[in-house]
Every structure is written in structure tokens, then in C-alpha cells.
Amino acid sequence: MIQVKDLHKGFNGQEVLKGIDYQFERGKTNLIIGQSGSGKSVFLKCMLGLFKPDQGAIEYDGKPYSNFSDEEQRELRTEIGMLFQGGALFDSMTVEENVMFPLRMFTNQKRGEMRDRVHEVLERVNLEGNDTKMPSEISGGMQKRVAIARAIVNKPKYLFCDEPNSGLDPQTATVIDNLIQQLTHENEITTVVITHDMNSVLEIGERIAFLKDGLLAWKGTKEDIFHTQDKTVTDFVYSSNLFKKVREAQLKGH
Numbered sequence: 001m002i003q004v005k006d007l008h009k010g011f012n013g014q015e016v017l018k019g020i021d022y023q024f025e026r027g028k029t030n031l032i033i034g035q036s037g038s039g040k041s042v043f044l045k046c047m048l049g050l051f052k053p054d055q056g057a058i059e060y061d062g063k064p065y066s067n068f069s070d071e072e073q074r075e076l077r078t079e080i081g082m083l084f085q086g087g088a089l090f091d092s093m094t095v096e097e098n099v100m101f102p103l104r105m106f107t108n109q110k111r112g113e114m115r116d117r118v119h120e121v122l123e124r125v126n127l128e129g130n131d132t133k134m135p136s137e138i139s140g141g142m143q144k145r146v147a148i149a150r151a152i153v154n155k156p157k158y159l160f161c162d163e164p165n166s167g168l169d170p171q172t173a174t175v176i177d178n179l180i181q182q183l184t185h186e187n188e189i190t191t192v193v194i195t196h197d198m199n200s201v202l203e204i205g206e207r208i209a210f211l212k213d214g215l216l217a218w219k220g221t222k223e224d225i226f227h228t229q230d231k232t233v234t235d236f237v238y239s240s241n242l243f244k245k246v247r248e249a250q251l252k253g254h
């Protein structure tokens with residue numbers, strides 16, 4: 001669980017996050033949605049310790065990281081898995097080397113032990129037999145699954161995903177969403193997903209935080225989104241055709 005308390009962050013006298021209180025639940029996919037420029041990335045970077053908050057605190061399972069000393073950051077880093085936008089695999093490394101990278105960085109495991117773990121996670125994301133391939137030799141969806149395997153190989157307590165579906169076709173995007181959700185449930189991970197994708201909201205929006213102008217404008221579940229009368233939320237989500245269609249079908253009783 002990640003608890004955010006009165007989080008403020010600004011740049012050059014301009015406040016971007018204006019006092020956010022929120023709790024990301026363990027074992028759930030916690031989505032952050034909101035318009036471009038609403039502060040989602042700044043929020044994520046504050047949680048990762050890449051930006052120091054101007055005010056407020058972030059607690060990881062009750063442990064406060066309000067000042068993020070170098071030592072604290074190092075320790076926390078070993079407990080975090082990160083799925084970057086676009087996958088961000090190392091092009092010159094094989095699939096196996098990519099997935100092994102966090103183990104080499106953050107553990108003292110022997111090579112055999114690392115390989116066993118890498119093969120275990122590759123199997124989990126249905127990529128067994130692809131370990132010697134280069135990223136350029138596999139599809140975009142497979143690359144994303146390699147990135148997921150790399151993000152979870154060190155058994156993280158917290159998983160951060162920045163636009164995990166960008167650049168994928170809808171069917172592959174759904175596979176990726178479901179994989180993230182299954183891994184979250186299986187391993188009781190506190191998963192935070194930044195997304196623009198309304199399909200993801202409908203698929204895996206167990207908990208949704210809607211940011212607007214640096215404030216938490218609304219929170220709820222994917223089911224709540226259909227019933228809210230909050231105009232800021234409805235204006236945002238119903239600008240998506242997918243949402244409109246699902247809503248219309250619901251009203252017709254399908």
C-alpha cells in the first residue's frame with residue numbers, strides 16, 4: 001500500500017501538484033487518469049523519489065519517504081518494478097539479458113540462480129523459448145511482455161506502469177492489461193498505472209484516481225464511473241467513443 005499525504009510539487013513558483021491525498025491499495029490495479037498536463041507524470045516521479053516533494057509525505061507500507069535520502073532511495077528501488085512507456089528494452093541485449101538486468105543490478109545471486117528466475121518469469125508471460133532473441137526480432141506485444149517480465153523479476157512489492165499500452169493494437173493492449181492485473185493479484189503487488197486508454201479503465205480500473213489541474217478531482221472504481229454525476233469526470237471519460245458506446249449499451253439493458 002502506498003499512502004500519499006498532502007503532496008505538493010511545483011517548478012519555478014508554479015504549483016503542479018496542489019495537495020494530493022490518496023491511497024494506492026495492495027493487490028489492486030490502481031489507475032491514474034487525467035488530461036495531458038494534469039500532473040500524472042510529476043505525481044509518479046514524486047512517488048519514485050525522482051522529484052522531491054515541496055510538501056507532504058509518501059509512505060510505502062507505513063514507511064515514510066518524505067525526504068528520500070540516497071540510502072532510502074536505493075533500498076526502495078529494489079522493491080519497485082517499473083514498466084516504462086514504450087517498453088524501453090536494451091536493444092543490444094537478448095531477451096534473457098534484458099530480464100536478468102535488475103537481478104544483476106540489485107542482487108548478489110549466482111548466474112544459475114538468476115537464469116532459473118528469468119526462465120520462470122519468461123514462462124509466466126508466455127515467452128518461453130525466446131531467451132536468445134534480440135528485441136528487434138520479436139513483436140511489439142512480445143517486447144512489452146519482456147518489459148513486464150523484467151519489471152517483476154525481482155519480486156517487487158510495488159509496480160509502476162507508465163502508459164503500458166502505448167503503441168499496441170487494441171487486442172494486444174487487452175492482453176497486456178490482463179497480464180498486469182493477474183500478476184498484481186497473484187503476487188499482491190501495489191500496482192500504479194498511468195493511462196490515457198479508456199479501454200484499460202474498463203478492463204482493469206479496480207481503483208481510479210482522476211487528476212485535474214494538480215488536484216485529485218475524483219476517485220472510484222470502473223463501476224462507479226458509469227454512475228457518477230460529477231461533470232468533470234463525465235466530460236473527460238465520455239469524450240471517448242468507447243465509453244459512450246458501453247454506456248448506451250448499458251442503458252439499453254444489454
Ligand SMILES: Nc1ncnc2c1ncn2[C@@H]1O[C@H](COP(=O)(O)OP(=O)(O)OP(=O)(O)O)[C@@H](O)[C@H]1O
Pocket residue numbers: 011016034035036037038039040041042043
Ligand atoms: N521538470 C519539470 N520542470 C518544470 N515543469 C515541469 C517539469 N515536469 C513537469 N512540468 C510541468 O508540470 C505540468 C504537469 O506535467 P505532467 O508531465 O505531470 O503532466 P501529465 O498529466 O503527465 O501529462 P501527459 O498526459 O501529457 O503525459 C506541466 O505543465 C509540465 O510542463
